[in-house]
Amino acid sequence: MTRTVYYTATSLDGFIADRENSLSWLLSRESDQEGPMGFSTFEKGLGAIVMGSTTYRWVQDNGGPDPWSYTQPAWVLTHRDLTPFPGADIRFTAADTREELVALHAEMVAAAGELDVWVVGGGPVAAQLAEAGLLDEVVVAIAPVTLGGGAPLLPARVELATREVAQNGEFACVRYAVVRPDAD
């Protein structure tokens, strides 16, 4: 069964980018992609991905010579006219109502088949999905740093249940299940 998983790295004080929209505090750190909750294993289970426009533009600006490495169908939430990566399967779309978000999420789940949907970020996209009852898991790699401000991890009230805890390199990794209000 497809899960919708917000998988990201965060500072200890809950920011996924610093005030300058930089990830320099993150990209310099040691971790094992094949290790506990590492990206290599996670990536193998993905059938679709979704991100907001700031994250998409970060990938465009910082991704290097082959910046779009994703093979899964992707949705970018935006009201802007963004430039696609040549040959990439990317749908630019807006979801201004809960109904539109639910319909969009159903498209992603259908495209994912038996695999999972990765919520790449940022926080606003994860928050909208959580508030619509569409987010199943949050997986964070917590970097040993505080940033004091920046792009928030998950700007919504979301109840979570801790399912797995591990260390990977410099990171404390935690997998949480989202607890829905109507769940037992």
Ligand SMILES: NC(=O)c1ccc[n+]([C@@H]2O[C@H](COP(=O)([O-])OP(=O)(O)OC[C@H]3O[C@@H](n4cnc5c(N)ncnc54)[C@H](OP(=O)(O)O)[C@@H]3O)[C@@H](O)[C@H]2O)c1
């Ligand atoms: N630490 C990590 O591992 C990690 C992971 C992912 C991202 N990041 C970074 O974190 C930062 C996140 O930026 P952010 O907080 O601005 O979040 P974001 O989700 O990347 O972008 C937010 C923007 O997406 C668009 N959007 C969101 N929901 C929408 C909807 N329902 N319909 C239409 N458009 C929608 C809106 O912009 P417009 O409508 O104006 O286009 C909104 O301002 C970025 O710098 C990114 O690089 C870090």
